[in-house]
Amino acid sequence: MESKRKMKKSVIFIVIALILVIGGLVGGIIYKNYRDDKLAKEKAQRKVAEEKEILETMKANYSNYVIIDKASKLYKLDNDKYIEIGEVSSNTILELEEIENITLDNQYFKLANSNYYISYKDVAVGEEQSTNANYKHYIPFDNDIVTSNPTNFYKDNELIYSINEELTLPIIINDTDYYYVEFDDQLLGIKKDNVSKTVENKRNQDVAVNIGVLNYHFFYTKSIGQVCDQIICLDIAKFDEQMKYLKDEGFYTATMEDMALWMEKKIRLPKKTTVITIDDGAMGTDTLLPRTLEKYDLHGTLFLITAWWPKSRYQSPNMEIQSHGNNIHNYLGEALSKTKAELLDDFKKSIDALDGEHTAFCYPFYSHNATVRSAVKESGFKIAFAGGNVKANQNNDPYQINRYVIYDNITLDQFKNMVN
Numbered sequence: 001m002e003s004k005r006k007m008k009k010s011v012i013f014i015v016i017a018l019i020l021v022i023g024g025l026v027g028g029i030i031y032k033n034y035r036d037d038k039l040a041k042e043k044a045q046r047k048v049a050e051e052k053e054i055l056e057t058m059k060a061n062y063s064n065y066v067i068i069d070k071a072s073k074l075y076k077l078d079n080d081k082y083i084e085i086g087e088v089s090s091n092t093i094l095e096l097e098e099i100e101n102i103t104l105d106n107q108y109f110k111l112a113n114s115n116y117y118i119s120y121k122d123v124a125v126g127e128e129q130s131t132n133a134n135y136k137h138y139i140p141f142d143n144d145i146v147t148s149n150p151t152n153f154y155k156d157n158e159l160i161y162s163i164n165e166e167l168t169l170p171i172i173i174n175d176t177d178y179y180y181v182e183f184d185d186q187l188l189g190i191k192k193d194n195v196s197k198t199v200e201n202k203r204n205q206d207v208a209v210n211i212g213v214l215n216y217h218f219f220y221t222k223s224i225g226q227v228c229d230q231i232i233c234l235d236i237a238k239f240d241e242q243m244k245y246l247k248d249e250g251f252y253t254a255t256m257e258d259m260a261l262w263m264e265k266k267i268r269l270p271k272k273t274t275v276i277t278i279d280d281g282a283m284g285t286d287t288l289l290p291r292t293l294e295k296y297d298l299h300g301t302l303f304l305i306t307a308w309w310p311k312s313r314y315q316s317p318n319m320e321i322q323s324h325g326n327n328i329h330n331y332l333g334e335a336l337s338k339t340k341a342e343l344l345d346d347f348k349k350s351i352d353a354l355d356g357e358h359t360a361f362c363y364p365f366y367s368h369n370a371t372v373r374s375a376v377k378e379s380g381f382k383i384a385f386a387g388g389n390v391k392a393n394q395n396n397d398p399y400q401i402n403r404y405v406i407y408d409n410i411t412l413d414q415f416k417n418m419v420n
Contacts, residue, residue, distance in 0.1 A: 051104060058120045059102050062109060067126030068092045068118075074163070075108055075117040082108050082117060086150065086163040093126050094118065095185060113185035116163075135180070135187045137252045139207050139268040140170035143198040145179050145190065153188040154178065160188060170201065173267050206271035210391035211254070211262070212419040213275040215403040219284025228283060231407050236288045238408075240295075242415050246274060247296040251419065256301055256322055256360040260382040263398040274419045275392075276300040277385060277403060279324055279362055281309045290316035303362035303385070305329050306353035322360040323381070326350035329364040335372050343375035351379065360384065373399045391418075 068088055076085040088094070095112040108117035146168050153161040161183065169190070173180035178189035217232040219239060246253065251272045254262070259275060261267040276293075278285055281304045293300050293316065300319045304311065307327035314321055326349040328335045335343065351358045361376045366387035368376075376384050376399060388402030396402065404418045 054107070055102070055104060058104075058106060061120050061123050061125065062096065062099060062102055062106075063125040064096060064098065064112075065126045065128045066094050066096060066109070066118075066123035068094065068122060069124060070122070072118060072122035074161070075119070076115060077108075077117065085116060085165065086161060088118065089158070089160050092160055093129050094123070095128075111184060114183070131186055134255060134258060135172050135182070135267075137258075137270060137273075138172050139205050139270055140172055140201075140203060141174060141268060142200060142202050144168050144170050144201045145181070145195045146197050146199060147190060148194055148196045151190065152194055153183055153190060155186075155188055157189075166196070168199065171198075173261065175266055208262070208269040208271050208273045210393050211259075211269070211273050211275060213259075213277060213385065213392050213401060213403040214418065215385075215387065215405045216276070216278045216289075217280060217406075218282050219288040221288065228408075231409070232405065233283070233408050234406055234410075235408065236284065236292065238410065239288070240292055241412060243292055243296045243298055245412065245416065246298060246419065251298075253299040255299055255320060256383065259392075259401070260359060260398070263383055263392075263394060263396075263401070265394055277362065278302045280305055280329070281314065281324075286313045290314070290319055293318040301360065303360075304354070305364075306350045311354055321354055321357065322362065323347065323350040323354060323358060324362045325364050326353065332365045333367055335364050336367055336369055338371075340371050340375050340378075343372060344379060347375060347379040347381075362386075368400070 068090055070090045072088055072090075073084050074086040074088055075082040077083075097110040097112045099106055099109070107120050109120060109123065110117050147166055149164060149166045151161075151163045151165060151167045152159055153163070169179075169181040169183070171179050172182060172187065175189070178191055179195060180187050180189050182188075216234060216239070218228055218230065219234055219236050220226040220228040221237075222235040223237065249272060251274050252270055254269060254273050254275050258267070258269065262269050276298065278289060278300060281302060285302060286309075289300065289302075298318060302314055302319055302321050303324035304314065304321050305324045305327070308329075311321055325335065326346045328338060328343070328346050338346070347358075347361070358380050359382055361379075361381040361384040363372065363384060363386050368384070368386060373384070382398070383401055384399040385401045385403055387405055389404050390402045392401045392403075406415075
């Protein structure tokens with residue numbers, strides 16, 4: 001009996017032990033599953049939170065224009081993979097391709113005017129920069145450049161982009177040390193020692209060989225009874241008719257920087273190019289002139305006598321102001337009577353009054369001699385204008401550029417002959 005009781009107890013103990021073991025195993029499995037589920041949920045929650053944070057950062061960093069706060073990598077999309085292709089320098093403003101609805105698939109933002117991308121992590125919201133887009137009117141040369149790898153792009157002698165590719169690009173400006181090309185919808189320079197060769201690429205576009213430079217003085221409104229008794233006065237109705245013709249015929253009205261580059265044969269301008277210049281700053285040049293230029297969105301250059309009127313009087317987005325001297329326009333031949341030192345002093349005062357602007361100069365009364373021209377050059381002017389009543393030519397002296405003087409009795413046909 002005693003042995004049976006002992007055996008029974010042993011069986012009970014074993015059963016209890018088995019129950020405990022099985023219970024422990026089941027409990028362990030249940031706990032493991034619970035822990036795994038909890039960890040998976042926490043991981044999923046973290047992923048959702050991380051993706052939410054990434055998406056919020058992407059949205060916060062995206063804009064049509066962004067700035068790079070440090071040198072950053074550029075990428076190219078190749079077989080659905082983003083491959084590093086180059087670098088963009090710090091403090092560069094980039095224009096991005098528009099994204100209507102940003103998702104996690106947009107972690108690399110595409111540059112608006114190229115096939116390159118940049119990581120959302122490397123940008124911050126920036127502001128659109130005002131850029132000079134005049135180069136878009138230039139006719140590229142009949143040779144393209146082929147760059148060496150890497151291709152380095154410069155702006156104001158500062159490195160902006162470095163692309164690990166050989167590129168073939170049209171030459172827009174052929175300068176002394178740089179070829180200027182269009183990249184990322186802007187004009188950038190490539191050093192000539194970064195070019196392996198040039199290849200012919202005929203444009204078959206008509207380019208300007210001669211340019212009619214127009215020379216105006218005073219404007220008045222005859223229809224309301226205004227009177228101007230000088231032959232160099234022009235009724236604003238005639239000026240409007242002339243400007244409408246230029247606009248309707250698709251003329252490009254060049255700036256002084258354009259003309260300086262063209263005279264040096266560093267650029268090619270379209271055949272339909274003209275230059276609008278106005279001397280002095282007197283009657284109608286602060287009112288009638290800018291209104292008409294703005295009406296037809298044409299560009300003009302006012303050569304201002306800076307001792308007589310302030311630059312602030314002539315503010316217009318369609319008009320640049322250059323020097324007509326400071327105070328050497330009091331009588332015919334005054335400039336010719338001055339010493340070089342006196343001329344240099346006068347030109348400096350004029351340049352200072354124009355906030356340092358000194359691309360172009362216009363001789364008072366069209367009078368100049370070797371001394372005057374020497375002082376103009378020494379003052380840093382790139383080009384200078386006189387009269388002449390013939391077209392400007394690239395083979396002429398850049399400090400004796402001819403202009404057509406516009407008189408009140410001009411006909412539209414005569415005007416057309418000047419610009420065509």
